[in-house]
Amino acid sequence: MKVEQIVEATLFASQTPLTADEVARADENLDAESVVGAIQALREAYEESERAFQIYQLGDGYQILTRPEYAPYLERFDSVPRAPHLSPAALETLAIVAYRNPIGRIEIEEVRGVSASSVLRTLLDWELVEVVGRGEGLGRPLLYGVTRKFLEHFGLKDLTDLPAPDELPVVLGELQQAMEAELEEAGADEDEEGVEEPGPKEASPVKEAEEEAT
Amino acid sequence: MSPSAPVRGASPRGIEPFQVSLERFEGPLDLLLHLIRSQDIDIFDIPIARITEQFVRALEDELEAMPIERAGEFLEMAATLVRIKAQLLLPRPEQPDWEEDPRAELVRRLLEYEHFQDVVHVLEGAEAQRGRHFAKGYIEGRPLPALAPVELQLTLVDFLAVAARIPEPAPPIVMRPPSQTVTVEEKVSLLRRLLAKTKRVSFDRLFKPWGTRAHAVAALLAALELARQQALRIEQVKPFASIWLLPGDRKQAQAAAAAAETAEGAE
Numbered sequence: 001m002k003v004e005q006i007v008e009a010t011l012f013a014s015q016t017p018l019t020a021d022e023v024a025r026a027d028e029n030l031d032a033e034s035v036v037g038a039i040q041a042l043r044e045a046y047e048e049s050e051r052a053f054q055i056y057q058l059g060d061g062y063q064i065l066t067r068p069e070y071a072p073y074l075e076r077f078d079s080v081p082r083a084p085h086l087s088p089a090a091l092e093t094l095a096i097v098a099y100r101n102p103i104g105r106i107e108i109e110e111v112r113g114v115s116a117s118s119v120l121r122t123l124l125d126w127e128l129v130e131v132v133g134r135g136e137g138l139g140r141p142l143l144y145g146v147t148r149k150f151l152e153h154f155g156l157k158d159l160t161d162l163p164a165p166d167e168l169p170v171v172l173g174e175l176q177q178a179m180e181a182e183l184e185e186a187g188a189d190e191d192e193e194g195v196e197e198p199g200p201k202e203a204s205p206v207k208e209a210e211e212e213a214t
Numbered sequence: 215m216s217p218s219a220p221v222r223g224a225s226p227r228g229i230e231p232f233q234v235s236l237e238r239f240e241g242p243l244d245l246l247l248h249l250i251r252s253q254d255i256d257i258f259d260i261p262i263a264r265i266t267e268q269f270v271r272a273l274e275d276e277l278e279a280m281p282i283e284r285a286g287e288f289l290e291m292a293a294t295l296v297r298i299k300a301q302l303l304l305p306r307p308e309q310p311d312w313e314e315d316p317r318a319e320l321v322r323r324l325l326e327y328e329h330f331q332d333v334v335h336v337l338e339g340a341e342a343q344r345g346r347h348f349a350k351g352y353i354e355g356r357p358l359p360a361l362a363p364v365e366l367q368l369t370l371v372d373f374l375a376v377a378a379r380i381p382e383p384a385p386p387i388v389m390r391p392p393s394q395t396v397t398v399e400e401k402v403s404l405l406r407r408l409l410a411k412t413k414r415v416s417f418d419r420l421f422k423p424w425g426t427r428a429h430a431v432a433a434l435l436a437a438l439e440l441a442r443q444q445a446l447r448i449e450q451v452k453p454f455a456s457i458w459l460l461p462g463d464r465k466q467a468q469a470a471a472a473a474a475e476t477a478e479g480a481e
Contacts, residue, residue, distance in 0.1 A: 012350075015349055015350055015351050016349075063349060064349070064350070065347035065348060065349055066347055066348045067347070068343065068347060070348075071346035071347075071348070074348050074352065074353070077352070077353045079352060079353060080348065080352045080353060082345070084341070084345060085341070086337075088240055088334070089240060091334045091337050091338060091341075092240060092330060092331075092334055095330045095333035095334045096330055096333075098333070098337075099330070099333060110323075111323075111327060112240070112243070112327070112330075113241045113242050113243035113244075113287060113291065113323070113327065114240060114241035114242070114284070114287045115283055115287065153341065153344065154337055154340040154341055154344055155343055155344030155347065162333070162336060162337075162340075163336060165329070168329060168332040168333065168336075
């Protein structure tokens, strides 16, 4: 029997994502590497034969799921759940935890400008975030990170599936640039007027240092 | 997936920046960002006086109805805005740079917040996309086939056989008040009769044969009544031991009482 068929049967029979290691338990001759190879071959085969399903990677697991274009047909059945929606507060908190991972509650609240304790409790209950350690500092605050279930919920392989911070509409970079532009402008004005004031020039040694470094 | 569209540019929450319902805002940063973005204000040059006024006006009506924690979050931002406004009124160096602009920290927070709103839109898109994939087991199994109609042919014997399988209903439990009552007087006369016959009577004997609480109570009251009349004495060796009722020696008791009186008179 071929490796591909064993892997296919295993994934077909499972209702939850399985890691390559978990699939490999199906047969002594399998290992994670051969499972990943078989999954790749199956994917291509499904693609080629235009199957209504595909093997998707969710976190570190693999699962056979229907292709999105068939959702309208499946949603006609009452037992098929509508797409789940997390609340804005939950999404906001998850966004911060996913990008600042690991992060403490206080830091989350600083970004959001509102309390995060109740939403964090909910996310912990839903296993979308977990405690990943304790921070330095007063009271050794708990640090949170996102979970495998988070990746499964959003259909992500890992956190690099999310756009890098500078690929987003570059608001933070924009701030940096604007500040620098502002500083340069201030410097230029001074030069034109020929006024030597020590105060506003404070920033220039830093700039010089940067230039030296590069 | 284009995460940028909903936050930037035209306000998604309506054009009028003043009539805002705070319920729609996650918090003060969200509201502030809405005020700025919906009026096409340059975020690096926020007109603090105008924005503060709008922010406070948005709070006015709803602050009292808010949970105190949430109200505090909005008020803290209002206080920050007023503080920045005050700082801007102070004399400054002629060439302000960003480090000295009191608005800089607020702008940094707003942009950071907006940055994460972009992430929220990415996550929303991913969530919606993931919701369009289905695993196995979501569609319910086919319903059981309808039973074919069967003609009903029943004899009396069949009917009785089925009826016999129905368990007899258990006899209902009826609570009745005790029909027989007993009076203290009855126990008193019983006790007198017994004491006349024997030297001592076990207290148990007065109620054990009937076995009800009413008899025990009547017996106890009867014994106490007779003891009060000094017609009997009650003896018990130790707690929980049997209680014995003995005939009271009325003469002796009267003599004791008389002795006590003479002693008082002698004094």
